[in-house]
Amino acid sequence: MxxxxxxxxxxxxxxxxxxxxxxxxxxxxxxxxxxxxxxxxxxxxxxxxxxxxxxxxxxxxxxxxxxxxxxxxxxxxxxxxxxxxxxxxxxxxxxxxxxxxxxxxxxxxxxxxxxxxxxxxxxxxxxxxxxxxxxxxxxxxxxxxxxxxxxxxxxxxxxxxxxxxxxxxxxxxxxxxxxxxxxxxxxxxxxxxxxxxxxxxxxxxxxxxxxxxxxxxxxxxxxxxxxxxxxxxxxxxxxxxxxxxxxxxxxxxxGGNAAAVVLRDWPDIEGAAHRIATFGNYQAGQSCIAVQRVIVDSAVADEFVPALLEAVEAQRTGDPYDTEVDVGPVVDEAAAERIVAWVDEAVASGAKLLTGGARAGATVQPTLLTDVPVTAKAWSEEIFGPVLAVSIVDGVDAAFAAVNDSAYGLQAGVFTRDVHIAFYAATELEVGGVIIGDVPSFRADQMTYGGVKGSxxxxxxxxxxxxxxxxxxxxxxxxxxx
Structure with a gap:
């Protein structure tokens, strides 16, 4: 055209x-x-x-x-x-x-x-x-x-x-x-x-x-x-x-640095991994509610992290006019350079790079990090790129505390089937919207949408x-x- x-x-x-x-x-x-x-x-x-x-x-x-x-x-x-x-x-x-x-x-x-x-x-x-x-x-x-x-x-x-x-x-x-x-x-x-x-x-x-x-x-x-x-x-x-x-x-x-929480009662770990990989990388991560932080209960971490790695590596980059491509470029090369620099900073601070971390022009490879220090920009700031950072915690309270330990508060997703935990999340999470059973990236255009704190x-x-x-x-x- x-x-x-x-x-x-x-x-x-x-x-x-x-x-x-x-x-x-x-x-x-x-x-x-x-x-x-x-x-x-x-x-x-x-x-x-x-x-x-x-x-x-x-x-x-x-x-x-x-x-x-x-x-x-x-x-x-x-x-x-x-x-x-x-x-x-x-x-x-x-x-x-x-x-x-x-x-x-x-x-x-x-x-x-x-x-x-x-x-x-x-x-x-x-x-x-x-x-x-x-x-x-x-x-x-x-x-x-x-x-x-x-x-x-x-x-x-x-x-x-x-x-x-x-x-x-x-x-x-x-x-x-x-x-x-x-x-x-x-x-x-x-x-x-x-x-x-x-x-x-x-x-x-x-x-x-x-x-x-x-x-x-x-x-x-x-x-x-x-x-x-x-x-x-x-x-x-x-x-x-x-x-x-x-x-x-x-x-x-x-902005936001949206968190997805995967709790031990969630029955479909592979499905959660697929959703998180998709919506950490959609729009090349350039969405205020793209998944950035992934907070996983230790009881399911051994199953979840490999599934997430496989799902991230399945994300296809390339020409955005190709209908098979999942992840296009970020807005410009300067943004791509900044994203890769933040990934490098996290690794230098002790994070483990499981996949990605490089770029070709303005296209950043879908990236997965674990053990990211909370002070690293890839965890604490909005990276606005196709980067996921995983933290493993013990139990609901630790997971929700990790979500709230942020300068931002736009939306959070909680993978749980427990109605009591769902209502607890709605009360305790310091965000404008809580999505139960899915990623924080869900938005229906008629629903109320907005954030708290720095969001x-x-x-x-x-x-x-x-x-x-x-x-x-x-x-x-x-x-x-x-």
């Missing part, structure tokens, strides 16, 4: 395509080949996008639910119709294997469908009688939720379509204009989404897609006309954005995000005969 066009791919300013003041070149992570050239808007265009979002905010907030729902339904259908094209674009700009790109497109279809469904029924309000005290006689309160205002959505490179969808769909569902800022490495999926949004009857200014650099994005974060900032990306960048906008409503979906603040998932993007207001009616 030839993605190079005679003119740069246009950005979207208040719903209209425009060429920019400059350009960026998008390259394929696997071989560095040029994929496309993209228009980068200048200051005057960015100003028009912001001004249009502010201007349309009141009209869009008051728009009928069926209008917003119809637009979201249209986007869902069109993504499905262009699924093959979008999957190839994701693979081209991001480098993830085509089978994972296909899965991402299917999820984006669901996100917009779910948002359309929620838009039709979202109110977030209730009636409350106030005559529980004499001063409230004849009074009734009605609460409802309204958008906080225009949204700045900043998306990462690792899911260039679906994590953009998780910014755009909830915003449009509640009637909040959104300015989406895709990652500079992976803007193409977001720009195609702009094409699809432009086919709807959304009002001018309801959306813009601005492929900007860091300096220009910082100016948008500071702009008081954009009261909501929704950011997904690295911890240092996310916290710096929050510090730069202390009076804004900021949603941060940051961020706020929640996504379509309905959770719609609630987070709105604020509660109350109206009191007087002289009501209750």
């Amino acid at each position: 030839d993605m190079i066009t005679p003119e740069p791919r246009p950005c979207w300013i208040a719903g209209s395509p425009e060429q920019g003041a400059s350009t960026i070149v998008v390259t394929h992570p696997f071989d560095g080949s040029e994929v496309a050239t993209v228009a980068v808007p200048g200051p005057e265009q960015v100003e028009r996008a912001v001004a249009a979002a502010v201007r349309v905010a009141g009209e869009f907030r008051r728009s009928p639910a069926h209008v917003r729902a119809a637009a979201l339904d249209h986007v869902s259908r069109r993504i499905a119709e262009r699924a093959d094209e979008l999957a190839e674009v994701i693979t081209a700009e991001n480098g993830k294997p085509l089978k994972w790109a296909d899965a991402e497109v299917r999820r984006a279809v669901s996100v917009f469908r779910i948002a359309a469904e929620e838009a039709r029924k979202f109110s977030g309000g209730e009636l409350q009688r106030l005559d529980t005290d004499p001063s409230g006689d004849g009074r009734l309160a009605m609460t409802r939720r309204v958008p906080r205002g225009p949204v700045l959505g900043i998306a990462p490179f690792n899911f260039p379509l679906n994590l953009v969808a998780h910014k755009v769909a909830p915003s449009l569902a509640v009637g909040a204009p959104i300015i989406i800022k895709p990652a500079p490495r992976t803007p193409l999926s977001a720009l195609i989404l702009g094409e699809i949004l432009a086919e709807t009857d959304l009002p001018e200014g309801a959306f813009s897609v601005l492929p900007l650099g860091n300096a220009e994005t910082s100016a948008l974060v500071a702009d008081p006309r954009l009261p909501v900032v929704s950011f997904t990306g690295s911890g240092p960048v996310g916290w710096s954005l929050a510090d730069a906008a202390p009076r804004k409503h900021v949603v941060l979906e940051l 961020g603040v706020g929640r996504e998932g379509v309905l959770a995000a719609m609630t987070d993007l709105t604020e509660e207001r109350v109206t009191v009616f007087t002289g009501i005969d209750l």
Whole structure:
């Protein structure tokens, strides 16, 4: 599929395509080949996008639910119709294997469908009688939720379509204009989404897609006309954005070093090993909930570790357009160099390298470590690469303590069939989500999603995000005969 066009791919300013003041070149992570050239808007265009979002905010907030729902339904259908094209674009700009790109497109279809469904029924309000005290006689309160205002959505490179969808769909569902800022490495999926949004009857200014650099994005974060900032990306960048906008409503979906716990009662050790190997290496490990730490009860370690090694070594690397390939490149060679350096540091500190540990260009071999010191970066930090680190512990309490001994807390997976342990895990594990009987990498797009500690603040998932993007207001009616 030839993605190079005679003119740069246009950005979207208040719903209209425009060429920019400059350009960026998008390259394929696997071989560095040029994929496309993209228009980068200048200051005057960015100003028009912001001004249009502010201007349309009141009209869009008051728009009928069926209008917003119809637009979201249209986007869902069109993504499905262009699924093959979008999957190839994701693979081209991001480098993830085509089978994972296909899965991402299917999820984006669901996100917009779910948002359309929620838009039709979202109110977030209730009636409350106030005559529980004499001063409230004849009074009734009605609460409802309204958008906080225009949204700045900043998306990462690792899911260039679906994590953009998780910014755009909830915003449009509640009637909040959104300015989406895709990652500079992976803007193409977001720009195609702009094409699809432009086919709807959304009002001018309801959306813009601005492929900007860091300096220009910082100016948008500071702009008081954009009261909501929704950011997904690295911890240092996310916290710096929050510090730069202390009076804004900021949603941060940051990093993790997700743990999978395998306990002695789990009946299918080989199956657990396969799931952990798959979801430690899917997206080349470039997912905030990819398995990184593997915590295994000593009672099953002798069976589990060899099974995990076999499953890791079965992961195929290579050209991500090959449908048989499981693990593609990471985002660039610099990231690959860092990942291998962290593996080398762990080995130098006493860890055992069972397989992998090398790279070819930006492709890192699926890697398995054991006996990793807790101070090594491969254990304590988010490696964001296809690396699994195994720790063997004695019993449930030791396993859960190991999970919690982390600066992050996004999701954890616990392989157990014991319902008492499952509820104990839900209570004791310091994470935003606990997945029982599977890896921490499971996410359904309608479910509440987000972390604690260094993994961020706020929640996504379509309905959770719609609630987070709105604020509660109350109206009191007087002289009501209750």
